[in-house]
Amino acid sequence: MIQKKAETGVIASSSEKKLFELLKSSVQGLAEAEAKQRLNEFGANDIQQAKKQSQLQAFMKNFVSLMALLLWISGAIALFAGMPELGVAIWLVNIINGVFSFWQEYAAQKATSSLKKMLPTYTIVIRNGNNKQIDAKNLVPGDVFLIQAGNSIPADARILTAEALEIDESALTGESETVNKDEKYLKTEGKFGQNNIIYAGTTVARGTAKVIAFHTGMDTEFGKITNLTQKQRKSKSPLQLELNRLTKQISVIAIVIGVIFFFAAVFFVHYPWSKSFIFALGMIVAFIPEGLLPTVTLSLAQGVQRMSKKHALVKELSSVETLGETSVIASDKTGTLTQNQMTINHIWLLDDKFEVTGEGYSNNGQIQKNQQRIDIEKYPDLKQLLVIAALNNDSKIEETADKKAKVIGTPTEAAHTIVAEKAGIEIEQLAQEQPRLKEFPFDSNRKLMTTIHTVNGRKVAYVKGALSSVIKCSSQIMVKGKVRPLTAEDRQKIEAANKHYATMGLRSLALAFHELEEPSNILDKQETIEDDLVFVGLTVMADPPRPEIYAAIKECHDAQIRVIMVTGDSALTAKSVALKIGMVGNNVQVITGAELEKMNDKELCTAVKQEVIFARVAPEHKYRIVKACQANGEIVASTGDGVNDAPALKQADIGIAMGVTGTDVAKDAADMILTDDNFASIVAAVEEGRTVYSNIQKFLLYILNSNVPEAIPSVLFLFSRGLIPLPLTVMQILTVDLGTDMLPALGLGAEKSEPGVMKQPPRSQESHLLERSLLWKAFAWYGAGAALISTFAYLFVNYVHGYSFMNLAEDGNVYVQATTMTLAAIVFCQIAAAINCRTKETSVLTIGLLSNRHVIRGIVVEIILLILLMYVPILQGLFNTTAIGPLEWLFLVIIPVPLVLIEELRKYFVRSKSLESQVYKK
């Protein structure tokens, strides 16, 4: 049993032996059974979320908002004014609205919070002496684990060994400078000052280390702090803010209209005060768009959920709408546009070339020359190259339960492990013969990785990296096993070979070594070590484009979204891949990192306006590229995976991290995470973003249009000075607005992408949700039509029962029937509207009349509610409704048919007009 709460100070100052005793562990790590038992004892390595706002609080919030208070007061006034039914109805509306809003927010919250579970953080632990990748949740005190640049540290741990380790502790201390740490114990002041301790929640900025966990989960310093000051990342999206504002504006307008109607009723129609008041109140309540905000939130959350099914996890609702505006995607190449399944096909030496057979991560291929298997012992420089490939390597290939190869580490390195295995090299044995003394890990600025080994008692550095980096530091070359100075002619030959492979879209890496001189401090001198190299050769690998990339790129072009490749790979390889996938034309400008550095911001802004590729760039360059695009007014989505990509990811309007190969730091900085690292998923998310926005417009159109037929009867009543008896009572207005309309409106929020959403240019940032064309369509087209039909329905009943226009029924059964008909006609017009609003230009028949079951369900419920209102006696009394005859029913059922047909005709004309203009443009 280990001490449950070992003191950090004691852990830091203990000798290594004592440390292992305290934590009952060893360099070999824990045994599996022991780890399992400790997991039971200490619990999962999880930071529990502090209790958020309780559900009760969230529920109550909906009843004390400004709008709700307004309704409570209105209801109370109605009660006191002797209109108990109306008072109760308004309160009921308030309650239904509150419950409904709560439910929508709850559903939205559930949809987004479940996303977190989809993204486990992995850690490499040593158990029983073997490296093993586990979910960081299962890490226990005593576990020995490995960390490297980009990792977020999963537990409080003491360093056992470290290489150039730099930790970013800003999450804990607020200090933005990284701190160097290693295994040495230094007595320090301050809570987080221990030199040999790393804390959960901080991140590795550089280097690697082997560490041992002593506190996990809520016992960690981070856990303790989190418990006290847990902050929820929660920002309202611009869309939600706009709607908030809009709701308030509409409410004010509604109140103003209500006041005007009140005075008009009193002074113009000479209605009694109390009746006028009720009349005006009804109008106000009907016009205030109570449920709008939660409906939008739900719609955004549903979008987020649909995106997660398409491998794009969005952290904040606001990203959904930004995605819809995206006009530029700055994308990495390796792994995002390509498969990141490197296979080395060729090995190039100055005077020899070899082919490597076998695909992917299976090692059953061989190294051949002239199609004959070769014996590497006969080719000393090839052997040297393969030794470097095997040892300058942190990857491991494991076999999964279903006999598939699983790579731990990067695919580039895995390809090097595989090529060494194909040559018959026993990597483990070799690693014992040439033990590793030190490593300078790969970083995308140097584009080099170096390991130092003891070879026959001497220290030798093995180096691999981008040819441009390696050749710069090489002064000699190995040919046929002999080392000689590197001549200008050799350089030319090497560059030519590299160019030859790059134009084929292949990616090559240069391998070299350096026998080190003896000074004892040589191991600390990275610059001396990575210099004076002996160049050995190139490994040439293929990384085929992802099969779905061709369609995704085309979709971007159709949607007028520009894709800019920003890669660490060489210019020629980048261009060749970009051409192959149809991303650019032959005249594309390729700018390298070195060239970019010479450009000022203005030049860069001009450059990114054209078709362009950035190659051999460092992550800092990506930040500048993103900023330059933004300065041109673009909405930029940028991908990234490394620690240094974080600034670019933060700067981009949508930072996109890779879920599989991405570091924890990148994932943290990003707004969206791709669970499959695939570019096509970005495009799918953009499409979803556009869809959500247009769906919100669809249900706004739907909700707003019914205000016209609701208001017109009152206007008629007022302007005829009461000659036309009120065709729609206040209670009936409320029924439509807060009863029958709700479900179909929600259904519209779940509409699938309309064909053609990705054939339009990105939405402009200036565009508003409630654009003028939408208002026109709502009021002057759908609304006017519905007002006409419902007024006609009202007159129709009067006419059928022998009343004339100049002499309409004022009370009694015919009046009630007539108002019921107005109500029913509005409901049936709304059925047509629900169908019509589903598409903007496409025919609903193309997307399938029944394809949105939420809308269909909404319509069915709408009809059932109407029937209940008309036939259930209590409801009849409450809503002034009554049963209607077969002729009236016939009238009602026919209503949607012409409405849908006329709208279809309009859509047809719009479509053919836009087709015409396209042809004209061409």
Ligand code: ATP
């Ligand atoms: P992208 O930026 O599109 O993802 P990339 O993987 O080529 O492409 P980086 O990871 O920045 O970009 O790598 C830059 C270059 O560094 C590579 O082109 C390669 O030449 C070299 N390189 C990559 N991985 C390693 C490694 N593990 N060891 C040594 N050199 C490497």
